[in-house]
Amino acid sequence: MRQYLSKDYLRALCFSASIGLMGLFYGLLNNGGRNVHVLTSPIDDWLPLIPSMAIPYIGWYPYIIIGILYLCYKDRSAYYRTIIVMNIGLIVCYFIYFYYQTTVIRPEVIPDTWDKKLLLDYVYGVDNPYNCFPSIHALHSYVIMRGALAARTIRKSVKAAFIAGAVLIIISTLLVKQHVIYDALGSIILGEIVFIIITKVWNSYSRARQGSTSRAALTKPPRPDQDVNL
Template structure:
């Protein structure tokens, strides 16, 4: 089991309030995907396929490179959501962070949205990404890997979507 925590991670403050943003992740994904779908179907498909592909790659990574994130001891009076988060989301296999991966993909997919929607998605995505660090659910390496993986799968799926949208030439249609 690998521990990727650095001095910077240990110096990052524990801010229980950010667990609220960590919990908003599920509705955030659904709402953002819906907004993207309403704006442009090809962007929706690219984003959705990137999410699925990214999660598959992340889960494969968990198998070959298991990690552990040290957590603070919780005392009485902590935010309501932190103990629930810790119970539901074990401190194992966080490299890359799926929360960060999917939030980054929502940011990329939201590029086609109107300015104010794009801004709302960006603010919420970054609050969720920061929440993974502030509630000590992930470390910087998990975040960086989630963003890097997100960019890679978004680029790959963009190429795949673009290739599928290319009209067939007469010759290639005859060959098929």
């Protein structure tokens, strides 16, 4: 518990606030004020509406929060890379939303059961049917999962839990008819490409920094109390 409250941990965790700041721009684009496109495919017509899948869809919020907290605690390198990828992913999504806004045609739902009421109140009622491609729900779920898989200090059982959570959330976006298959696939492709690029840049920077540190240690003059081998 002390490690979770340490200054180093809390200071690193402040970096994740950038996700919240980026999220402020979401509402500005979540409308149909521009030319709107529909990307529905035959697969989406075949997939059923399952109102109870609103539960894992809403579970995206604790999944992301827990994922960020856990990654920051277990593997600081994977944590920073994940936050950077999430931010870059948001920038790309916002750019697409502005120039190529998409929408989803929602089915008519009668709130005669608890799951349908949950769907209408907490999914359809909170989020407009825009900003669909790529899906931020799917994108951030995938990136958190990717960060967990890249972490060297996380057990396989925990990684499996992250995989299961991400898959369930991504599927839920399709089964509550909030997104279509292209939204999910686009998010996964975007997240993977950006994660690979950031990881390569991060590793190159780390190697260069280690090399500079090693060279500095070799050229550092010895202290007066040290023996010098000639």
